[in-house]
Amino acid sequence: MPTALTIAGTDPSGGAGISADLKTFSALGAFGTAVVTAVVAQNTRGVAAVHQLDGSTVAAQLTNLLDDVNVDVVKIGMLGTADVIDAVAQVLGEREVGPIVLDPVMVAKSGHRLLDADAVNALRSNLIPLCDLITPNLPEAADLLGTEETTSVTGMMRQVHALGELTGGVLLKGGHLDGEASTDLLLTGGRVTELSAPRVSTRNTHGTGCTLSAAIAALRPRSAGWEPAVRAAKDYLTGALRHADELSIGSGHGPVHHFWRAWD
Numbered sequence: 001m002p003t004a005l006t007i008a009g010t011d012p013s014g015g016a017g018i019s020a021d022l023k024t025f026s027a028l029g030a031f032g033t034a035v036v037t038a039v040v041a042q043n044t045r046g047v048a049a050v051h052q053l054d055g056s057t058v059a060a061q062l063t064n065l066l067d068d069v070n071v072d073v074v075k076i077g078m079l080g081t082a083d084v085i086d087a088v089a090q091v092l093g094e095r096e097v098g099p100i101v102l103d104p105v106m107v108a109k110s111g112h113r114l115l116d117a118d119a120v121n122a123l124r125s126n127l128i129p130l131c132d133l134i135t136p137n138l139p140e141a142a143d144l145l146g147t148e149e150t151t152s153v154t155g156m157m158r159q160v161h162a163l164g165e166l167t168g169g170v171l172l173k174g175g176h177l178d179g180e181a182s183t184d185l186l187l188t189g190g191r192v193t194e195l196s197a198p199r200v201s202t203r204n205t206h207g208t209g210c211t212l213s214a215a216i217a218a219l220r221p222r223s224a225g226w227e228p229a230v231r232a233a234k235d236y237l238t239g240a241l242r243h244a245d246e247l248s249i250g251s252g253h254g255p256v257h258h259f260w261r262a263w264d
C-alpha cells in the first residue's frame with residue numbers, strides 16, 4: 001500500500017483540509033500521514049478563525065516524519081503564510097519524496113482568506129517549481145498569473161498554458177464556471193486534455209478541491225501516469241458529489257461523501 005502525506009490545515013467539520021485528505025486516502029487504498037499547517041475553526045457554514053502555525057513548527061513535523069517514514073506521494077493544501085511555504089519548500093527540496101501535488105488553497109468557498117495575499121509570490125517562486133502537478137481553481141489561477149479570472153473554457157485553455165510556465169503539470173479546475181458539465185483542463189507532457197463530468201446539482205460541495213487533489217495523490221503511485229490518475233480521481237469525486245446528499249452534516253455547504261463506493 002502506498003504511503004501518502006498531506007500537508008494542510010484542519011477542518012473540525014470533516015469536509016475539507018486534512019480530514020478530507022485522510023478519508024480520501026483511506027477510501028482509495030493509500031496509507032495516510034499528515035503534517036498540520038494551521039488550526040482552522042470552520043464548519044459547513046464558513047470559517048470563524050485561523051490559528052496559523054509558524055514555519056519552524058511545520059518544518060519540525062515534516063522533518064521528523066521524513067526521518068522515519070518513506071513517503072510515496074505528497075499532497076499539499078492550505079499553507080497560509082510565506083513563512084510556512086518557505087519552510088515546506090526548504091524541507092521538500094532537500095528530501096527524497098515521491099511526486100508532489102499542490103492544491104494552491106487561497107480562499108475558502110465562504111470567502112475567508114486561507115493564504116496571506118502577500119504569500120502568493122512565495123508560492124509561485126519557491127514552492128510551485130518543486131511540484132509535479134498543481135491544481136488551481138479559476139480564482140487561484142488568476143492570482144498566480146496576475147490576470148483576470150476567466151469565464152470560459154477557451155480562456156481556461158490560454159491560462160493552463162501560461163500556468164505550465166510555472167511547472168510542468170497543471171490541472172486547471174473549472175468547477176466555478178456554469179454549464180451542464182464541469183470541465184477541467186489537464187496539462188501534462190506539453191499536451192492539454194479536457195476532462196468533463198456531468199455537473200451534479202447539490203449544495204454539498206465543501207471540500208471538493210481538497211478531495212480531488214488528495215484522490216490524485218492517492219491514485220498516482222498505482223497509475224501509469226498523471227492522466228489516468230486524474231481521470232480516476234475525477235470519477236471518484238463525481239461519485240462523492242452524487243452521493244453527498246445522502247449525508248446530512250451541518251446546516252451549510254456539507255461535505256462530499258468520501259466513502260460512497262462502500263455504500264454504492
Ligand SMILES: Nc1ncnc2c1ncn2[C@@H]1O[C@H](COP(=O)(O)OP(=O)(O)O)[C@@H](O)[C@H]1O
Pocket residue numbers: 136137138173174175176182183184197198199200201202205207208209210212234237238241
Ligand atoms: N457541481 C459539480 N458537479 C461536478 N463536479 C464539480 C462540481 N463542482 C465542482 N466540481 C469539480 O470539482 C473539482 C473541484 O473544482 P472547483 O470547484 O473548481 O475547485 P475548488 O473546490 O478548489 O474551488 C473539479 O474537478 C470540478 O470540475
Ligand SMILES: Cc1ncc(COP(=O)(O)OP(=O)(O)O)c(N)n1
Pocket residue numbers: 008009010011016017018040042077078105107108109110114205206207208209210211
Ligand atoms: C483547512 C482547509 N483547507 C482547504 C479548504 C478549502 O477547501 P476547498 O476544497 O477549496 O473547498 P471549500 O472549503 O472552499 O468549500 C478549507 N476550507 N479548509
